[in-house]
Amino acid sequence: MLNFSGGTPQVLHWGEELGDSADQLALASIEPTAHAELDAHQFHGIWRENARGNTARPALLGHRSGKDFSQKFDLIKVEQTKTSITAISQDRAAGLEVSIVFEFVGSGVLEIKQTVTNNGSEDFEVQALEVILPLPDKAAESLDFTGRWVKERQPQRRKIQSGLWVREVREGRSSHDYTIVQLAMTEGANYQTGDVWALGLGFSGNSRHTIEQAQSGRKFISAGELLLPGEVILGSGQTHLAPSVYAIYSNSGIDGVSDRSFSWLRARSQHPTSPRPLTLNVWEAVYFNHNLEKLEQLADVAKEIGVERFVLDDGWFGSRRSDNAGLGDWEVSKDVWPQGLSPLIKKVKDSGMQFGLWFEGEMVNSDSDLYRSHPDWILRSGDRVPLEGRRQLVLDLTNPEAYKFILESVDKILSEYEIDYIKWDHNRFLLEPASQGKPAVHKQTLAIYSLFSELKKRHPGLEIESCASGGGRIDLGMAQIVDRFWTSDCNDALERQYIQRYTQVAIPPEMLGSHIGPTQSHTTGRVHSLSFRAITALFGHAGLEWDITQTTAEEKKLLTSFSDYYKNNRALLHSGRLVRAETDESSFVHGVISNDGKQAIFAYATLSATSGSRPNAIFIPGLDASKTYKVRAVFPAGEPTFIQRTQVAWMDGVKLTGAALASVGLRAPILNPENAMLIEIKES
Numbered sequence: 001m002l003n004f005s006g007g008t009p010q011v012l013h014w015g016e017e018l019g020d021s022a023d024q025l026a027l028a029s030i031e032p033t034a035h036a037e038l039d040a041h042q043f044h045g046i047w048r049e050n051a052r053g054n055t056a057r058p059a060l061l062g063h064r065s066g067k068d069f070s071q072k073f074d075l076i077k078v079e080q081t082k083t084s085i086t087a088i089s090q091d092r093a094a095g096l097e098v099s100i101v102f103e104f105v106g107s108g109v110l111e112i113k114q115t116v117t118n119n120g121s122e123d124f125e126v127q128a129l130e131v132i133l134p135l136p137d138k139a140a141e142s143l144d145f146t147g148r149w150v151k152e153r154q155p156q157r158r159k160i161q162s163g164l165w166v167r168e169v170r171e172g173r174s175s176h177d178y179t180i181v182q183l184a185m186t187e188g189a190n191y192q193t194g195d196v197w198a199l200g201l202g203f204s205g206n207s208r209h210t211i212e213q214a215q216s217g218r219k220f221i222s223a224g225e226l227l228l229p230g231e232v233i234l235g236s237g238q239t240h241l242a243p244s245v246y247a248i249y250s251n252s253g254i255d256g257v258s259d260r261s262f263s264w265l266r267a268r269s270q271h272p273t274s275p276r277p278l279t280l281n282v283w284e285a286v287y288f289n290h291n292l293e294k295l296e297q298l299a300d301v302a303k304e305i306g307v308e309r310f311v312l313d314d315g316w317f318g319s320r321r322s323d324n325a326g327l328g329d330w331e332v333s334k335d336v337w338p339q340g341l342s343p344l345i346k347k348v349k350d351s352g353m354q355f356g357l358w359f360e361g362e363m364v365n366s367d368s369d370l371y372r373s374h375p376d377w378i379l380r381s382g383d384r385v386p387l388e389g390r391r392q393l394v395l396d397l398t399n400p401e402a403y404k405f406i407l408e409s410v411d412k413i414l415s416e417y418e419i420d421y422i423k424w425d426h427n428r429f430l431l432e433p434a435s436q437g438k439p440a441v442h443k444q445t446l447a448i449y450s451l452f453s454e455l456k457k458r459h460p461g462l463e464i465e466s467c468a469s470g471g472g473r474i475d476l477g478m479a480q481i482v483d484r485f486w487t488s489d490c491n492d493a494l495e496r497q498y499i500q501r502y503t504q505v506a507i508p509p510e511m512l513g514s515h516i517g518p519t520q521s522h523t524t525g526r527v528h529s530l531s532f533r534a535i536t537a538l539f540g541h542a543g544l545e546w547d548i549t550q551t552t553a554e555e556k557k558l559l560t561s562f563s564d565y566y567k568n569n570r571a572l573l574h575s576g577r578l579v580r581a582e583t584d585e586s587s588f589v590h591g592v593i594s595n596d597g598k599q600a601i602f603a604y605a606t607l608s609a610t611s612g613s614r615p616n617a618i619f620i621p622g623l624d625a626s627k628t629y630k631v632r633a634v635f636p637a638g639e640p641t642f643i644q645r646t647q648v649a650w651m652d653g654v655k656l657t658g659a660a661l662a663s664v665g666l667r668a669p670i671l672n673p674e675n676a677m678l679i680e681i682k683e684s
């Protein structure tokens with residue numbers, strides 16, 4: 001709820017809907033003035049200007065050659081529709097106008113858009129334009145996510161204390177270490193209970209998320225783009241639109257945030273309505289060793305198992321026989337593919353599968369024809385060539401010629417071949433990201449959005465997966481455009497249990513690629529059973545990434561059975577409500593409940609050995625308390641390994657109410673660590 005009576009937009013309340021009038025709430029909210037502060041009460045509005053008595057960081061930071069650094073914005077106009085409020089304020093002396101739009105974009109998600117316009121005659125540098133929202137006093141803890149390559153989205157929870165808790169990204173992409181959303185919570189809030197206030201940035205470049213407790217004791221949460229020095233300089237009359245920020249409140253714990261985020265993203269006009277095809281990505285099967293015969297064998301086994309989409313990964317173009325060379329030369333390699341990609345695509349299509357292809361269009365290897373002919377097409381500061389990562393540099397897509405070259409090169413391949421889907425990678429972070437001497441992350445990010453939109457326009461139905469060495473570019477900005485994210489380069493089921501669980505705080509499972517990897521993980525060396533790998537992959541957009549030509553007859557049988565199970569249940573898994581039960585650290589219990597509450601599929605996954613000889617019960621929250629359900633264990637990809645003398649009694653079927661499942665639960669069988677089983681629940 002907003003108040004405008006102080007002459008500036010002020011957030012009075014962010015939480016459950018109230019019937020109160022803003023005037024009365026404002027009256028109740030006026031704070032006393034403490035000693036050693038100002039002489040009179042001031043309304044600290046959304047812009048947090050110094051001139052209104054604020055000593056914390058203002059929402060707009062900027063200056064005009066050192067002048068006009070301190071502004072006081074007076075409200076000049078408020079416009080309201082059924083779902084939005086726009087407030088426009090000006091500082092005439094500073095020659096600046098700011099606007100903020102709060103708009104409910106469905107499912108309880110509030111989109112916040114801010115602009116600043118330079119009405120002065122001289123340039124104004126925008127250093128930051130962030131959304132900073134007050135948190136209620138009862139917000140006591142914060143939760144955000146950190147990570148690295150093959151270990152994205154690890155949770156960190158802390159008590160909110162004096163000062164600033166800042167999560168900054170300066171990689172020029174969202175990063176493996178990106179939080180996606182930052183959460184403030186009441187003390188002890190968990191998956192189902194407690195108040196949660198979540199804020200996330202809709203952008204894929206640099207970012208800054210903070211949680212703050214001021215000297216006054218008041219708390220704030222913020223999100224915004226991190227601008228580099230000189231990145232946004234507004235000439236007279238120019239406007240800067242900051243990336244959207246999304247705010248979600250839940251009174252039903254973290255799952256409540258996920259629920260809202262999922263329904264919002266599912267309502268995107270381009271959200272895939274077709275069932276998410278079971279995918280085979282050949283990366284971990286062949287890496288750069290492209291060979292038609294081998295790939296055809298993979299297609300044969302894929303068909304046998306029931307795979308629906310076959311993806312040819314890196315290595316099909318130019319001199320790309322390893323990651324040292326060839327990026328940028330987007331022509332099918334005659335050495336490896338003498339007849340072009342047609343024979344493979346024909347094989348894949350004749351086998352009834354879709355075909356997908358890998359690109360990494362924003363990048364160039366220094367050893368490539370493209371770089372040799374256009375060394376000036378990279379992002380760089382002055383004449384210094386940035387340090388290389390994976391032997392590659394970043395193309396300057398804000399250069400219209402470079403942009404056109406990439407767009408036309410990719411478009412040509414997409415026009416020549418029947419390609420249903422592209423996996424678009426971004427394998428290095430940006431260093432010294434300048435174009436013509438000026439920082440260019442903001443414009444580079446807009447360029448990739450525009451390139452994706454153009455490719456989709458030219459090739460209706462084309463699906464795009466965002467990948468950046470796994471989960472390095474998963475964010476609420478990219479989520480507006482792409483159809484799938486590659487969640488992580490780690491296909492180890494144990495690591496994936498964590499990575500998927502926390503990526504799914506904001507992103508729905510059907511947008512997160514989740515593959516059954518090889519028996520021995522290529523990124524951790526761990527060995528896991530097929531059933532653990534399959535049950536882990538089930539809770540995402542499932543697929544395989546494994547040399548399935550080497551599988552045994554028994555493994556093929558289990559993969560086929562998994563494939564059938566995924567297809568029979570994906571409508572539920574990709575539309576229902578995700579529920580994460582509270583467990584001790586030795587296990588995870590999570591599942592999806594259909595929107596009508598009539599059925600659910602849960603996983604019980606063991607992560608480590610329990611301290612007691614018998615594990616805690618499996619509690620299943622979120623079902624209709626009064627309905628009776630038939631509950632049983634199912635093993636579509638084989639059984640886990642048990643380490644017990646006798647089995648629990650309910651596995652073949654038990655009838656319990658939703659209330660009993662949530663409060664008494666099911667006695668857990670003793671599984672070895674790093675195992676999983678599925679529990680099917682249907683109204684009886």
Ligand code: GLA
Nearest residue numbers: 283313314467468469470489
């Ligand atoms: C990145 C991706 C992988 C694969 C390779 C190809 O690491 O995350 O899935 O596509 O690039 O080089």
